[in-house]
Amino acid sequence: MQSIKLTVILTAIIIISSMNASAAPHHPHSKPRAYKAQKTKILTTLPTGYTFIRFQGAPYYIHAGVFYQPYQGHFRVATAPVGISVNLLPTNRKVIRVKQNRYFVSNGVYYKKAGKRFVVIRRPV
Numbered sequence: 001m002q003s004i005k006l007t008v009i010l011t012a013i014i015i016i017s018s019m020n021a022s023a024a025p026h027h028p029h030s031k032p033r034a035y036k037a038q039k040t041k042i043l044t045t046l047p048t049g050y051t052f053i054r055f056q057g058a059p060y061y062i063h064a065g066v067f068y069q070p071y072q073g074h075f076r077v078a079t080a081p082v083g084i085s086v087n088l089l090p091t092n093r094k095v096i097r098v099k100q101n102r103y104f105v106s107n108g109v110y111y112k113k114a115g116k117r118f119v120v121i122r123r124p125v
Contacts, residue, residue, distance in 0.1 A: 041077040043068065055084040065090030065106040080109040085117040098124040 050063040061068040061075065069078040093106040103124055104111040111118040 040071075042071065043075045043077075046075055051086070053084060053086070055081055060084065062086060065092065065109060067109075080120045082120055082122055085114060085119045086111075087117060089118055096124075 046061050046068060047063040050061045053060045053062060059070060060078065067078045067080045068075040089104050089111060090106040093104045096103050096105055104118065110121050110123050112121050
């Protein structure tokens with residue numbers, strides 16, 4: 001009976017050792033691939049007070065300068081599409097000047113005033 005227990009324990013140790021040995025060796029300068037993908041923020045409901053805009057046939061929901069799109073029955077944070085226009089800027093916006101032009105930036109999104117609206121633009125240089 002004792003020899004069976006010893007055999008089971010030794011077998012378990014060998015299996016565990018071989019699993020660790022078969023793992024890819026870690027290079028001190030390598031980055032794990034699992035961490036390269038950026039997590040997408042998924043919401044089951046939109047924040048209260050969102051604004052709906054259809055742009056180039058695609059639905060967008062905007063709240064506090066964050067853009068959302070439908071995703072598998074929920075909503076995910078989306079990249080602000082260049083050219084979309086909004087009535088109001090988020091309260092956390094900052095004013096910047098580039099070559100005498102005035103722009104607004106909030107959450108990494110750049111806007112330029114166009115009449116009474118604000119249009120999303122590429123980062124000005």
